Amino acid sequence: xxxxxxNITTLDSKTFYSNTRLYWLFLSRNGITDLHQSTFQKNVxxxxxxxxxxxxxxxxxxxxxxxxxxxNVYAENYRIKDIRPSTFKNNSRLRYLDISRNQITFIYPSMxxxxxxxxxx
Numbered sequence: 781x782x783x784x785x786x787n788i789t790t791l792d793s794k795t796f797y798s799n800t801r802l803y804w805l806f807l808s809r810n811g812i813t814d815l816h817q818s819t820f821q822k823n824v825x826x827x828x829x830x831x832x833x834x835x836x837x838x839x840x841x842x843x844x845x846x847x848x849x850x851x852n853v854y855a856e857n858y859r860i861k862d863i864r865p866s867t868f869k870n871n872s873r874l875r876y877l878d879i880s881r882n883q884i885t886f887i888y889p890s891m892x893x894x895x896x897x898x899x900x901x
Contacts, residue, residue: 782806784830793818802826808854809833817842828852832878835859841866850874851897857881865890876900 781799784806793816796802802823808830817840820826826847832854841864844850850871860882868874874895892898 783810785809788812791815791819793821796820797822799823800825804828804830806830807834812836815840815843820844820847823847825849828854830854832856832858837861839863839867841869844868845870847871848873852876854878855882859883861885863891864888865893868892869894872896874898 781802781804785808788807788810789812791812796805796819800822803825805826805828809832812831812834813836815836820843824846827849828851835858837859839855839860844867848870851873852875856878857880860879861884863879863884865888868877872894875897877898877900892901
């Protein structure tokens with residue numbers, strides 16, 4: 781699903797609820813300020829998500845909890861200040877995580893302990 785470059789500022793917690801086969805999601809270059817913890821609750825097949833260029837300041841620890849097939853996350857150029865150690869805990873297949881150009885000041889030592897396939901950070 782490609783929603784790149786719109787003026788989306790808010791996503792309801794059930795926006796993608798019926799899209800259980802969603803594989804790729806492009807949310808980049810919108811004005812999204814927050815993602816509810818259950819935004820991707822039903823997207824268990826989500827493999828890649830492109831969210832760069834929004835104005836989100838945090839990623840809820842349960843945001844990707846059920847997206848067990850998640851391999852690539854592009855969350856650069858946000859305003860993220862903190863990412864909790866459990867944020868990617870259930871994403872053991874995660875290979876690529878781009879969180880560059882944010883405002884992160886600390887990475888928890890146990891942050892990526894469950895991401896054995898992570899190749900590029």
